Amino acid sequence: MDKSKLLKKLRKPKRTTLIAALAVVVIGIWGITALLGGNKSASANVAHTKLAKTELINSVDVSGSIKSKNTQKVYSTLSYSVKEIYVNIGDKVEAGEPLAQLDTSSLELDIAQQRSTFEASQKTGTINLESKKRIYEDTKKQYENGMNTELLNAENSLKSAENDLTTKKNTYENNVESYKFGAVSKQELDQSEAGYKLAQNTYNKAAASLEAAKIKAAQDVKTAEANYNSALADYNNDSQKIALDKLEKNLADATIKAPISGVVTAVYAEAGSPGNGLLFVVEDAEKLTITTYVKEYDADKVKPGQMVNIKTDATEDELFAGQVVRISPASTKTANGTTDTSNTTVEFETEVDILEPDDQLKIGMNARLNIIIEKKADVYSVPYDAVSVNNQGQSIVYILTGENGRQRMEETVVEVGMMTDYYTEISGEGLADGVLVVNNAASAGTGDKARPGAAMK
Template sequence: MRLALVAVLLCTLIVGLGYTYSQEDQASTFITAPVERGTISSVVKATGAVEAVVTVDVSSQLSGRIADVFVNFNDPVKAGQPIAQLDQEIFAARVNEARAVLKVAAATALVQKAALERAGVAVANARTAKKLAEAQSAAAKARQDEVERDLQRKLELARSGSATDRELTQARAQRDTGAADFRASVEQINMREEAIAIAEAEKRMAEANIENAQAIVEQRQAALDQAQLDLGRTVLRAPIDGMIIKRDVNPGQTVAVSLEAKTLFRIANDLREMEVHGKIDEADVGGLKIGQTAFFTVDAFPERTFTGRVLQIRKSPEVVQNVVTYTTIISAPNPELLLLPGMTAALRIVVSDTGEILKVPNQAFRFRPNGMSSRTDQQGRDQTPSSAETSATVWTVGSDGRPVPVAVKLGVSDDQSTQLTAGSLTQDQPLIVGIAHSRKPAGLLGIRLGF
């Protein structure tokens, strides 16, 4: 019984020693990354949308039924090319009606012109009649003067007894008759003057009537031009060269024009030259300048980085849920036609760069032999240039295979590395960024005891 108990205790002891030995007998393998020489760029990050440089929405200026559509999505078009057409029947009828009304107005203008000519002749006749009346009045005046002289002679003769009373009476009667004829001729002249005034007034009325008729002709001509213009507008034409990127109309559809015209087509000018409309936070917009280099990626080509430059920083703010952003236009050359309108772009705008420097991988700041992270301020640090240097400790692999601390001073940083401003590190020197454990098989007297 004692022998059995001793045997059990010995087995237990051997198993415990083997387990302990297996736990302590571990070899550590460090993961390293080298100190590199390169540049660290200070960038502003934002998102934006890829857009064509020039995009035009095409709508109808008229209401009516769509008779035909000549283009489809992705079709190239030239400026002035027909892309759709409204039913033209009612507009053609309006043109014919306006043309007929114009003919009536033109005929009325001709009638008024003839009336003006007649009024001119009436004025000329009235002036001629006045001249005739003046001549007749002059003749009557001459006859009256002669009769008056004859009466004076008879009076002289009557005083001397050489003329009879009858002759004297006849001379007086002729004088009175001549005076009446002269007064009548004067009144006739006045009547002719009034007739001239009436004729001239009628002529002025005829002139006003013909001006009115000509104005009506011009009005009817304008109505005809408007009707013909509307008839021409029944054919929708491309305003620019480009490509159809949106079509929202089909034959038979009715278009109703209101205060806000419905977009029927959208045409992008040249897809080989695109723009990114980035939304820049108000905290970052102060560092942007025209001409700065920008890089961006799109979800369709995540491994491809596109390059552009800042073209415009718009001063109009956009406020969404109390977040203020400013639209910045980035050029986006697209010779391979990979970028399409509406794609979401992840932007990185280079505000400044350090030039050629030594830089330390950011993972090196998070390593500690005891497993604790150091310099939590380095984790996920944004790339914000700072004039003040910060201190940190990184670890290299010593000659005995153990971690050796190295004190360094740091400058600006980006997502992957930080500028080395002071320290004993050299280019390509490996720094510990992590640790990997590999357990060796453990045993006692050649027998494997670990599990």
């Protein structure tokens, strides 16, 4: 590894945490005297690490409070006083379970009176509806069967006029021929002509009357149908029925019920006080989440889907599993919706879901979260300062070799892997369980002798 790159990596800001899960990194702190070469000798307390496979975790540490993913505020718009309250804060309830009952004694009287008014209205409406229906059906039947009185009269008048016209026409035509031979007088001819014209006029009027009767008969059916539909609409949309339905809905709503299954976390209802406004808060305790805030320098590391270790003060060291579900694409906003620039600390709202419900976790608890950015299992790790870079640009550590009293520090080339705030993953030849690595490479030198000194605590 390039020397400048390693040094830069070793000097990065410390903002994450190591969690050892598969094994424990045992740091033995020994006092030894190192002979530093030439005529120079010095006694120094040198700490070292005994290698053992472990798990390295890079995490972003944040905090927040536990809340429900589904919070329902229970309101009422009714002004009746609260008669009885069935629940207390902390009670578990099922969806639809009664939380309180309003006093509906006056409402029940109103319902009885309105029902009486409605029933009377229904009776009148039923009579009117049946009458309009009968008229419509009769009118339609008469029209379809050709039994409409006005239409029949018009048809009879037309037939009579047609017969008269035929007779008068024949008489006139016969008189015209007879007049040529002097069989009839001019007066008789003129009279037959006048009779023929009058019969023609009467026939035309009768034909027009029949057409008008047909139109009127069809219109009568439409009018009767419209009257029936109007009566039916009035029957179904009776204002008295609407008023009764509203009162009965108020009666049902006067029993205040839980909108969801969960825990009652607030009770604002008071017996004897008006029941309008906010009465209860019910929250789903099975689906919990934590809203936290990630600093600007960690925002690019945190992604949805990352696992989270969660602890609370109440549960001490017990771990609960969580997962990042959302990180805001923009920093925290002010009340008017603009980015908050008044604070030099820029933060991004982040939501973490608790994966499995647990009775120990309560809504409102403060929680400490380790958002796992990177994790490696079954690796060797040493303190940051145990790794250095030699003149060839190689990453090295110093290993203690030999027995007590004749120990030496040997430079060993290693590969550097994952790095946390405090520990660095190393691999390479010569590394094995139980190998002792000097914690501070700057204080060691190849070939230096070491002998045990007083143990440090």
